[in-house]
Amino acid sequence: MRVARLHAAADIRLADEPVPQESPGHSLVRVTAVGICGSDLHWWTEGSIGDDHLGTPLVLGHENAGVIMTGRDAGQRVAIDPAIPCETCRQCRDGHRNLCQAVQFAGHGNVDGGMREFLTWPTALLHWLPDRLTACDGAMLEPLGVAAHCIDLGHLRLGGTAAVVGCGPIGLLVIQLLRLTGAAEIVAIDPLQHRRQVAAQLGADSTAEPAAPAGLDDLTRGGADVVFELAGVSEAVQLAVTAAKPGGRVVLAGIPGDDRTNFQASVARRRGLTIAMVRRMNEAYPRAIRLASSGAVDLNSLVTHRFPLEAAAEAMQTAARRDGLKTVIEPAS
Numbered sequence: 001m002r003v004a005r006l007h008a009a010a011d012i013r014l015a016d017e018p019v020p021q022e023s024p025g026h027s028l029v030r031v032t033a034v035g036i037c038g039s040d041l042h043w044w045t046e047g048s049i050g051d052d053h054l055g056t057p058l059v060l061g062h063e064n065a066g067v068i069m070t071g072r073d074a075g076q077r078v079a080i081d082p083a084i085p086c087e088t089c090r091q092c093r094d095g096h097r098n099l100c101q102a103v104q105f106a107g108h109g110n111v112d113g114g115m116r117e118f119l120t121w122p123t124a125l126l127h128w129l130p131d132r133l134t135a136c137d138g139a140m141l142e143p144l145g146v147a148a149h150c151i152d153l154g155h156l157r158l159g160g161t162a163a164v165v166g167c168g169p170i171g172l173l174v175i176q177l178l179r180l181t182g183a184a185e186i187v188a189i190d191p192l193q194h195r196r197q198v199a200a201q202l203g204a205d206s207t208a209e210p211a212a213p214a215g216l217d218d219l220t221r222g223g224a225d226v227v228f229e230l231a232g233v234s235e236a237v238q239l240a241v242t243a244a245k246p247g248g249r250v251v252l253a254g255i256p257g258d259d260r261t262n263f264q265a266s267v268a269r270r271r272g273l274t275i276a277m278v279r280r281m282n283e284a285y286p287r288a289i290r291l292a293s294s295g296a297v298d299l300n301s302l303v304t305h306r307f308p309l310e311a312a313a314e315a316m317q318t319a320a321r322r323d324g325l326k327t328v329i330e331p332a333s
Contacts, residue, residue, distance in 0.1 A: 025122055029067065063114075063140065064113065078129060098282040105280075129289070167199045172198060180297075187205065195325070227250050242267060251276045252276065
């Protein structure tokens, strides 16, 4: 099978490797769609993410969909939950599997992800796709799950106000979910005009540039109840803190390239803000599938670029330029 493997920053090489062998409790899956996430871009541009550094060459890709190839479910289209928790630690037993310290995660560490034609994965983590969802929709369920987890951590009351700082794919999904959950006002903030335009189309009441937030107080009427930060830079975090009202909540989901999150402590302290940190998602696939299959959330319009596996390097470059929204690789469409 063909595999795209990252050997160093900006160094993806195609190779032929054996098709992986099934083991008990696992299924062989032909990969049909892989979304490129911001965390993949950290690996691509820096050769690391947070305090994890690239060791042996790694197959990226944790936003995966495919088709089961063997067994009684052969031919079934699935979305692939990328996280394999240990199921024995206190976090797992308490229902917080996203906080498992021994988790194995696709496209991270020594666990190969989806940028290859075939993979084997625990059968219990393969979620069947309804007929109306495409392979790209299936890959988009992982970022939708992260967005749902952001909403869970935001605790926005019905009729509350929210701001979203960073309108990449997850930020745009957060906006859609905020509209579904009854936000009375949503402000979208992003430096890129095309992303602000899509944010307005998907439910934001108003938009602003982070470099010119002079009207932000007017937009949020003295501060938003909850601010979601999805940009991964300290300037965005500081803006999120500034945009929150006294007693408000800030949900930090962006991953900084230098593994540091900075904001003016006095502003956050005097406002008595609650800061919540996002760690991937927790048991979100079933409800993400329900939201997508019912048409309540638009996934299709967020996919703006598609590439074959042979063009994996070009796909990563396109995603890194942020020309569009979501870039998807289709290893075996």
